[in-house]
Amino acid sequence: MTMNYLSTRNKDLRMSAPQAIAKGLAPDGGLLTPAVLPRLPASAVETMKEMSYQQRVVYIMNSFLEGFAASELTAYAAEAYGGGKFSSEDIAPVVKLDDSTYCLELWHGPTCAFKDMALQVLPHLLTASLEKNDEKKTVCILVATSGDTGKAALEGFRNVDKTRILVFYPKDGVSEIQELQMVTQEGGNVGVCSVEGNFDDAQTGVKALFSDETLAAELAERGYFLSSANSINWGRVLPQIVYYASAYCDLLKAGAVAKGQTVNVCVPTGNFGNILAAYYAKAMGIPISRLICASNQNNVLTDFINTGTYDRNRTFYNTLSPSMDILISSNLERMLFELSGRDDKLVREYMSQLAQYGSYRVDSSIRTKLRKEFSAGCCDDQQTKAMIARMWSERNYLIDPHTAVAFHVLEEYREESGDDTPTVVVSTASPFKFCDSVLNALGVREHKVGLEILDQLTEVTGVPTPAPLARLKKRRRRFDGAVDKAAMKGSVLDFLK
Numbered sequence: 001m002t003m004n005y006l007s008t009r010n011k012d013l014r015m016s017a018p019q020a021i022a023k024g025l026a027p028d029g030g031l032l033t034p035a036v037l038p039r040l041p042a043s044a045v046e047t048m049k050e051m052s053y054q055q056r057v058v059y060i061m062n063s064f065l066e067g068f069a070a071s072e073l074t075a076y077a078a079e080a081y082g083g084g085k086f087s088s089e090d091i092a093p094v095v096k097l098d099d100s101t102y103c104l105e106l107w108h109g110p111t112c113a114f115k116d117m118a119l120q121v122l123p124h125l126l127t128a129s130l131e132k133n134d135e136k137k138t139v140c141i142l143v144a145t146s147g148d149t150g151k152a153a154l155e156g157f158r159n160v161d162k163t164r165i166l167v168f169y170p171k172d173g174v175s176e177i178q179e180l181q182m183v184t185q186e187g188g189n190v191g192v193c194s195v196e197g198n199f200d201d202a203q204t205g206v207k208a209l210f211s212d213e214t215l216a217a218e219l220a221e222r223g224y225f226l227s228s229a230n231s232i233n234w235g236r237v238l239p240q241i242v243y244y245a246s247a248y249c250d251l252l253k254a255g256a257v258a259k260g261q262t263v264n265v266c267v268p269t270g271n272f273g274n275i276l277a278a279y280y281a282k283a284m285g286i287p288i289s290r291l292i293c294a295s296n297q298n299n300v301l302t303d304f305i306n307t308g309t310y311d312r313n314r315t316f317y318n319t320l321s322p323s324m325d326i327l328i329s330s331n332l333e334r335m336l337f338e339l340s341g342r343d344d345k346l347v348r349e350y351m352s353q354l355a356q357y358g359s360y361r362v363d364s365s366i367r368t369k370l371r372k373e374f375s376a377g378c379c380d381d382q383q384t385k386a387m388i389a390r391m392w393s394e395r396n397y398l399i400d401p402h403t404a405v406a407f408h409v410l411e412e413y414r415e416e417s418g419d420d421t422p423t424v425v426v427s428t429a430s431p432f433k434f435c436d437s438v439l440n441a442l443g444v445r446e447h448k449v450g451l452e453i454l455d456q457l458t459e460v461t462g463v464p465t466p467a468p469l470a471r472l473k474k475r476r477r478r479f480d481g482a483v484d485k486a487a488m489k490g491s492v493l494d495f496l497k
Contacts, residue, residue, distance in 0.1 A: 024228030115152035158187035184475035231273030240277035270324035377409035388441035
């Protein structure tokens with residue numbers, strides 16, 4: 001069967017894998033999604049159990065990427081996850097905390113956040129797609145980031161031929177370390193700009209740029225076209241499916257689960273892409289039971305999963321877990337597409353209501369399917385700090401605020417449900433990206449200034465600073481631009497002069 005990609009808002013719109021990856025977003029504003037979700041063979045987990053992470057990447061991604069040879073994918077995986085780019089040979093190690101709780105550490109890459117898992121391989125997929133599409137223009141990657149995607153995308157696309165990349169982040173909406181990672185980024189093809197407002201303002205602004213026909217025409221005249229490295233791009237979501245399959249294989253190999261035994265997955269998420277990848281892994285045949293969605297005080301996803309009503313008309317909070325400070329969860333659209341039986345008309349209607357009124361309510365059939373697959377909970381800043389402190393004092397395990405949100409939600413879920421299924425908690429960032437918050441949680445009130453805080457956290461805990469963050473001390477600040485969201489178009493035109 002030919003593997004095409006279609007829009008969540010128009011099933012008649014079809015693209016090849018290279019076209020979908022190059023475009024990033026469908027012309028109608030929908031998200032490009034595989035026409036079918038391939039099922040893994042019954043022997044897949046046993047087969048992958050003995051594989052390296054790089055081999056698992058090829059095994060999972062191959063069936064989605066018609067037009068890409070296995071030899072190409074093998075080369076991309078070797079380049080993305082080899083060469084000492086990751087501090088763990090396992091790439092995405094699974095750490096045992098007790099007999100029923102495991103932590104999937106996704107922050108061993110070059111920017112110390114889970115976004116590296118996809119954004120180290122996406123540039124290879126994208127540049128190959130441009131060649132396969134016989135594209136003559138240069139692609140400009142536009143990114144809205146709540147903290148981690150921006151740096152991971154900048155690092156992944158740094159000096160990649162035939163690409164430019166411009167990242168927008170919310171001014172005062174990311175941690176100091178996250179901001180320094182972005183504004184000191186090296187590379188001749190990169191740009192960084194802060195936006196007055198929050199992440200939703202930046203994300204909405206970027207989406208508007210993609211649908212701006214006059215901008216597209218102007219850029220085409222200059223020899224450019226726009227694409228995305230946000231998780232609206234299928235090339236971002238696909239590599240994320242791999243680490244859920246890999247985690248299960250590692251548990252099986254370690255004897256932590258028996259063949260076919262299910263596990264739960266608890267994921268801290270704001271834009272819904274990370275937990276969506278777990279849903280796809282389950283749909284493909286990985287033995288996953290409950291998908292536990294963990295939110296911070298911006299609990300729009302918790303309310304949606306528990307009630308069936310999505311309502312972004314609420315107070316926006318700047319929290320200790322800024323990468324989840326999101327009220328418009330873009331990837332939820334792909335989930336609605338699946339749970340509605342791929343009803344593009346219904347999805348289009350929900351997205352229209354969201355744009356017009358800021359809310360929508362799904363029908364009873366979708367609500368039932370949603371509750372069958374997902375559980376959800378949320379966590380405020382005090383609870384986040386308490387969990388960081390407890391994990392350190394009780395387990396000698398240092399975690400960042402996003403991971404703490406997941407552990408808190410898992411604890412509440414277990415208390416309420418009595419479910420003792422082995423659970424994989426997804427750890428999305430190094431605690432050193434959030435030194436202020438982690439030190440406060442550990443009871444340290446006086447903090448060192450600037451990057452010296454990295455050394456302070458090491459002194460307090462004995463945990464070494466990740467090398468990529470330690471190297472920030474030698475970097476100079478390159479970018480200081482700040483714009484209102486209405487001026488983002490001008491920033492793009494200036495960047496692509």
